[in-house]
Amino acid sequence: MNAYTWLTPFPPRLPIGDAFEAFNRWLKSNFAPVFDVIGDTISWLVNLLSSFLTEPQAAQLTFIAAGIIAAALVRPHRLPTLITTGVVLALYIGQWLFGLGNLIVNQLPAPLFLWAMGLFGQDYVDANLVIALGFLIALVVIAAVKQTALRRAAVVGGGWLAVILLGWLAFPAVPDLIADSTAMLMVLLLSALALVVAGWKLSLFSVIALTVIVGIGQWENAMSTLSLVLVASLIAVVIAIPIGILAAYNAVVSRIVKPVLDLMQTMPAFVYLIPAIFFFSLGAVPGVVATVIFAMPPGVRLTELGIRQIDKELVEAGEAFGAPTGKILTGIQLPLALSTIMAGVNQVIMLGLSMVVIAGMVGAGGLGSQVYQGISRNDGALGFEGGIAVVILAVFLDRLTAAITSNSPQARAERSAAS
Template identity: 75%
Template structure:
């Protein structure tokens, strides 16, 4: 019976996991480098915008919002404008095409603005964005498409630019001191528009508190990390949830994997993340994505499965394709449940802030971790308060979007 000892035999599970990670890095190291570069670029760009917003970025965002508002009504002119704008941005980044066009334009187009704003040169990317914005406003005016919304977006953009110029004296970089005030006003206005005046006032007071305790830069770094990680998690989770809702086999395979992801200690996710991406914001984002993704998958599947089958059968009876049924019936009806999943993804992402700070992600997590390691209660408390404010802000914002979904409005009307 000696062949039975020792019992149970030792299984080298950890060594196998490490060997598998080594094999992945040896064969797909280039892919991980690309992923890390893209994630780091996204976090850095969003963090820079939140801490030092520039007129070029604000103009591009305003043009993108107008394009989304107008594309369904007039797709051809809007897509032509968007395509031309992207081509000009790429040409400027690659060959400085925008500089060439500006240099060959009549000086009278730009000299007045340079004298007005005290600039020594023309920012070509800003010019490209303004031209695109004007073109989209002209399309909306000619075809009379959603004029109040278009006026609100264009007027809001102009107000922000003038605010940056008059109050902070900074055009085209809307970054004069104090920068935090401008972004605080933008975020508070966003909360007011989406969720009402109560959240707008709360955001104004709460974000002012964040500035007062000198945690604004850290808070915006954390917000950038959470938003990037949540976006990646949602983009992965929703398609998996849709496939799981359609296929029982996929659902049975996915559920134990999600159970493992939710019950595994969050620190464990940092081991392969650091192995593949070293220290910094990237492993924090990757660990946050893995930790926060399960609710998005589960609630997407639940939202689609709980839709009345008679509604789907009615769509099939009218000859709708499976894709049309998904996009026109199932997803709109399941939107409130899916948005609840998105809300949970964001909240779980924020709960990973401190852990991400331990691997060099920076932000409020780093402040809390330093407070713990130095036994500095004041520093840790201030970082924790800022995390709570961000959590409340994001939770109420996503909850307001859920309440505005067609299904939620129909349920309130029926009640």
């Protein structure tokens, strides 16, 4: 076949779509176990987060409280904190694999746990709760002995006890006043997070707005959507920030990445669902995968931009003092670029929320499914309620991430310099 025959009629038929489909088939046939692991991991993360947001367990809340205290102790007292954390993780793994926690609990005197059973309204002793409670107590003891992070330990420990008393004692005692005690408990927890991060104004907004979501009967759907968005945003950020750092350091990588990001941002979002459904079938996983691809570009761009905007004299000063490249990155560039990077994280989350309706179309559930059902059934009430819940989540997450950015050391220093 000569060139004339191939070019006629002009323009020739280019089998780009066929090549793309063949490439997808090749990937699935050769890397099916990899896609299975990715899909199972994403599904597990979404289900874990969704179950916590809709039905928080005492063991989960206790472990989170212990983790907050551990974060304050790990730098000044690394060895005891890491040893304690390692023992706790080993106990969790042993409980998961062999029921080790149950074995230990059964060997201990029953009166040690009778109070906990009554407090948490359980007919049995939860080994995971016992492990988490031991973790929390051990860290509080370390803080008391070392005289470090006492305020955080007291606030977190007191807050944990207040949540337990409120969630498992107060709410069940007034069933006629509080229709959904679990949802209202999580509303208060999210509002407390807003209070710590952004102040009382966002906290008050959170109480009112999230209560509206509960009132319109969209709480479980909203928490399912929030779990999808958070998992997708976490994956996108974990991928985007290293790529942005590499692009900031290497001009060749930057030139390669930019057209790819342009393609990712201009490609219609529905197109991402084609390979996602092909590899992961219907459900939450293809929605998360499509959201990651759609939301990742701002994270890469703003990470690169933040590092490139740093004054070169500061980097040269670090090099003059003999600091290695890694130390300059973690000690100078990333802290100074944090506000720009966090702006990228904010955009990643907002773009992730904009994908919820599309994710609902492929069986991901949540508010996207409600909006899609409202459209397909011409049910304006259902679609409007789902849309209102999406807006509330968007405002909450936007203000929360914006507050983290404004409270960064660089932002505080800039405000001090301006004043």
